[in-house]
Amino acid sequence: MSYIGENNYFSFRDGYCETLPDVNIGTTEAVSLGRIISNIYGRCSLGCDGFSHNRFLHSMSSGIAxxxxxxxxxxxTDLQSFKFSLHKTSAECGIYVSGKDTLKIYFFDKNGFLxxxxxxxxxxxGSPALGAVKKGRIDAVTSFRDxxxxxxxxxxxxxxxxxxxGVSCGNESVRKLWEEFFRREDDSLIFQVSDxxxxxxxxSSTEGFISCEKLILAYSSLLSESGQVVWLPDDLHFAADMSGLNIRRFSFEGKIPDAAVSQRFLSDPLFMCVMLSADKEKLFSAVRSLPELAAVRRDITVTFNDEMPVNKIIAEHGGRIIIKKSGxxxxxxxxxxxxxETASEICSDxxxxxxxxGKNNSDI
Structure with missing residues (x-):
């Protein structure tokens, strides 16, 4: 996923939109966004991370209804509990509102994927839907957290x-949710939770920094060892395919296979970390068995033209490059x-x- 573009009020990227600088969003804009969404999806589920967003949430709900x-x-409600509720509320689309200085709106499919x-x-x-003769229902529910x-x-x-x-997280609600499952007794394992x-x-005091990708691959290796086929997104580090695991790939831009949807860890990091923590020695052993996962990220300014390889995954000797529009x-x-070293060389090249x-409008 990548930068999509802007309309009069929001910038769209990576499964969410956020308000543009110096743009005020009020009731009218929230109702309009709700009507646009209702022109695309059926039943929707809306949530927010604090009561300060209630006015926007209710206005958007009114537009949909x-x-x-x-x-x-x-x-x-916290985001993870909200995502978990989508299937139970039979929602085609989940919309979650958060943010303090800038309004940030996440959009999810019925399975909890962005x-x-x-x-x-x-x-x-999209264009706002017209008003209907028969209005839709607005059903208020409590959080599905419990x-x-x-x-x-x-x-x-x-x-x-x-x-x-241990759990390190700046969001108090999210941190308290994680602390339902974790209690810090030492520094052998600390989870750093964000977004x-x-x-x-x-x-880990023994393994050092363990990236999100390594956690995913460690859990994948445990599933693979139990005889399961593991589905992973196509942009997850290619070293997964070199690890001897029973891996299949899928793209979020296409239909997500049912087998991938059923793998809860792909959309639920807390669930994954709880399962991994049930046996920390197995976790650390799985991490040690993984190949090195090196990655270098860089943003550059370019002049776009028809030959610019946007939203591409290109194989390189010793690695690959993923190119996405970011602005x-x-x-x-x-x-x-x-x-x-190889990752740095590929990124530099x-x-x-x-x-x-971008400067010469010539072939690479």
Whole structure:
């Protein structure tokens, strides 16, 4: 996923939109966004991370309901509990509002995955639906937090909770959710949680820094060892395919396979970390068995033309480069390799190639 573009009020990228600088969003804009969404999806579920967003949330719900679609409204809930609720509320689309200085709106499909670029572009370019003769219903529900917590606890009934691990997170609600499962007793394992609980790295006193990708691959290796086929996104580090695991790849831009949807860890980092922490020695052993995952990311300014390779994954000797649009005149380069030196070289080479291409409008 990547930068999509802007309309009069929002910038769209990576499964979410956020308000443009110096743009005030009020009731009218919220209702309009709701009507645009109702022109694309059926039943929707809306949530927010605090009561300060209630006015926007209710206005957007009104826009959806006025267009004849039903809404499930959940105030003051954490993002992970909200995502978990989407299937239970039969929502086709989940919309989660957060942010303090800048309003940030996440969009999810019915399975809790962020909407892909093409779906997000439909919202960005969409037109508001007309008012319907029969209005939709707005059903207010309480947070699914307790049900979500219970669902994870039921997955690890043979282990006493909480597990021994620390949690570092700036979001108090998210941190308290994680602390239902973890209690810091030492520095052997600390989870560093960010982005409303959607991303997690870890630090171990024995293994050092463990990236989000390494956690995913460590869990994948444990699933593979148990005989399962593991589905991973196509942009996850290619070293996964060299690790001897039973790996299949999929793209978020296409239909996500049912087998991938059923793998809860792909959309639920807390669930994954709880499962990994049930046996820390197995976790650390799996991390040590992984190949080195080196990656270098860089943003560059370019002049776009028809030959610019945007939203591409290109194989390179010893690695690969992932090129995505990150702004109006910006590209994000992510090089992946099995050594930091190779990743740096690939990123540097492609920075030069794309800069020249943007200036000269010539082939690479």
């Amino acid at each position: 006025e267009s004849g679609k039903d809404v499930c409204l959940c105030e003051n 909407l892909n670029d093409s779906a997000l572009e439909r919202i960005m370019l 049900i979500y917590i219970k669902s994870i606890k039921e997955s690890c009934t043979d282990k006493p909770l909480p597990f021994s691990a 409303n609980g959607q991303r997690v790295n870890a630090y 109006r005149s910006r590209l994000s380069l992510l090089s992946q390799a099995c050594s930091a 492609w920075t030069d190639k794309l800069t020249r291409l």
